[in-house]
Amino acid sequence: MKRSEFLKRLSAWSGAAAVTPSAWLAACGGDTGAGTGPSDDGSGPDGSPLQLPPTLRPDGLSLTAREGTVSLGPGQTSRAWMYDDLLPGPTLRGRTGDGVRMTLVNGLQEQTVVHWHGVDAPEHADGHPRLAVGPGATLAYDFTLENRAGTYWYHPHPHERTAIQTYRGMAGFFLVDDADSDALDLPAGSREVPLVLQDKRLDGSGEIVYAPSGPDIMTGFLGDVPFVNGTPFPYLPVDRTLYRFRLLNGSNARIFDLALTTGLSFVLIGNDGGFLERPETLQSILLGPGERVDVLVDFTGAPAGDTVVLQSRAFSLAGPPSSQGVAMDLMRFVISSAPAAPRALPEALPALPASPPTEGVPQQTFSFTSGMGRHRINGSAFQMDRVDARIPLGEPQVWRFLNSSPVPHPVHLHSAQFRVRSRIGGRGRLYPWEGGLKDTVLLMPFESVEVVVHFVRHRGLYLMHCHNLEHEDDGMMLNFEVT
Template sequence: MTNINYKRRQFIQYAATSTLAAAIPGSSFARTQGSNMTPNPSFKADVEIALNAQTADVAILPGPLTHVLKYTGKLLKGPASTLRELPGYLGPIINFEQGQKVRIYFSNQLPEPCITHWHGMHVPQPMDGHPMYAIHRDEQYLYEFEVTNPAGTNWYHSHTHELTAPQVYQGLAGLITVSDENERKLGLPSGEFDVPLIIQDRSFSSNNQLRYILGMHQRMRGFHGDVILVNGQKDYTIPVKTRAYRLRILNGSNARIYKLAWSDGTPITAIGTDGGLLEKPQNLPYVMLAPAERVELWVDFSGRKPGSDITLQSLAFGDSSSHMGGGGMRGGMRRGMGGDGMGMMGAPFGQDEAITIAKFQITEQISDSPKLPETLIPMPRFTLQDITHPDKVVPIAIGMRHMSFQLNGRTFDMYDYMESEQIPVNSIQRIKIFHDNRGMGGGMRRGGGMGMGMMMSMPHPIHLHGQQFQILSRTQIDQNSGYETVKHGFINSGWKDTVLVMPGEEIEIIKPFNDFKGFFLYHCHNLEHEDMGMMRNFYVS
């Protein structure tokens, strides 16, 4: 593992907090000592959970146990179905109901600071897991929030400044599901037929310990491992019956992008995205899934013979013409998933060959199966007329200068925000996400340049905290052949909190900023990029 001087960073952070807490609105919650936090007596919790972050040794590969960081949970109050344990290193699946009031006692038992983000959930600033709230070992942080999200699939993970990538890599992540009445009326597959798939890539040493070694190019591209894990397990195989299933898929990798498709060419049927169910099922030849994105699939094994199987794969994609110097290794299992993974002048994204994600084995013939609904959940679409200030576009400019990824020309500062990042509460904003080419030279614009221009010619999954947003438009400003290999795999019709911005692409979204004031992050969810400072605050006031 790489060494990070987190003690020095935390000293500086906490010193800044004590100085600025009175001066900066919204920061008065920062550094409320976790051990002194007591429940709000007026908050009548329906669910109470004790959640710990701790070290553990677990079985992942045959042979020696692997040392990991792990969330463990205990249900203190609420339905017995609230927590579902997974084998391995991932945290328990947390199952919420819309309208529940939730209290979570988060305890840090790690030898380093930590804080937890409820990714995709619409919660107040102090409950969102901003890194300003990171707590030390043996401290506790109290979360209290009401579940206002509609039915869907979210997740939780560490969000500690400059430690997010290694902490998530070592295991600090888990799935969240939300259910509601509208979803139940649809009769979607449930129970054993509602299957989570958390996809991650990892690398291991000869004695089964996680390898996380960052050279310059791994930092630039993000860490790519050479072993695919699903739900924390290698060579993941699922026995299924001849009926319909609901798959909840999370890309929990640090940086790897997946092009998901069925091995026999069957179309992918999507029924949900990051923020919940779609209006109607959508058929695609494949689905692009960037880090932090979720997709829900309907898959019907009816008509398949017991003893047969079908594989969920990640197909090859990218621009083969962008290899430089003949040494590019772009992410295939055989040649490019491990090690530095890119070569001195290799292409910064893509995958050379299909890789196996999970295998579904048909083990039992049955005749009873639900039918795919023609319509799912009504979704009011935002238009330009809904925007609070139609003449204002909030920019998110992706750039790089001085070996540093930036957003809007700046890297992360705990309490910093610019005028363009100050957002009125209870407003609806139009946001444009684009690549800032200034200072990059022609290589960035045409995808064939050298050095840092080449490094910037890569995708970035941009995540916005707070409420989910809608995609207004995707425009390919600079055409390249790599885009042709991915363009049919984007689902633009659903609620989102993370959007994959391809090289040369400009995306406009419409996002509400309702209910809560304070600091809400936006950042690249390539976690190595995030830890390098590719993160900023929106200040909602």
């Protein structure tokens, strides 16, 4: 297909109310008349296969941040900022107790730093923006992996440049295993698939654009095109058996209400901080920026040749008009005709760490406001050297997050996982994916949540911020010190 033709189709697609597979396939030059399953001539599905980054042990590795060229679909390339020239970056995978020894090499034209999101890193290795290094410099990370098995990730965290660097492609998974996860004997190898969900805007020449307007900063920068592992609407051939998907919302601002077509459900087994108390079968999961879920999907009963679509369902949201909540088709699972052995679902999951006592513990309140287009916590914008909250090491506290605004705020804490205790206002309840341990909790407009925090490992300066990255860069972030 000629470049001009691609662009014409792409612009037609970007204006559509809902993002549909046929629209993407048309933009990519696929046959618009074709379905989303395998082609009649047996040459395979239309569009791009799901990309799977290599899995590496985070021990003695260097990670180079730089601009490169990436394929966004058949015949279409774009410039991106990436780790090791990959979008998403390499999947890091270690075990609890392992040493993490990584060197960040900054090949960008601006400063950067890596934050290991959800990982309990010591202060010097947490990726605070004051630790960012300039072009050509390197930054060494050396710490012990203390988290339980779970789905963590990594992304940049430089001052006021987190949004653009993450959006342009810098993000990857950081998976942790331990004896508990080994004992579960979950689907592995090609049947354990990390999926990072993102959205992007492409300009008239097919390049990824990042140029937020005032209204974009109010809502967060929303893309027209959903990407899974760096490709729009990819397909993954699957056998008729059980799969494990590690789902990460790596978008700047987009919230996904995930569901599967053809009546299939998710069996939720984990979230931000590892396994939940028990498996739970769900028809949909609402995932805000920064949040993760670990789910099993059983394709055993699916007819050979069938296509199952991972969708984000439409949802309505009060507040300023935007494309937040628009329906999107994210990717396809194409069911193989080869026989596969069925596998049982786990009946039980590893025990959660004991909860700290919360009776009579100190409380702190943090109010997230978005007045006049400025995003603030307790009325203040982030300042690098100001400490806004202190908490003694080992002391449990109840922290209350108030969203006093008409836009969602996914609130993220560095240093340690917390437990979500209650939600009032808005949806007024907690959801199964908000049990267990969390590092990011979604506050829809005018909701308040209470969380129990308990920092037991590391003293030092850490961050609390909104994980809507435009809000974060606008100053919706603060320093807290574990003393």
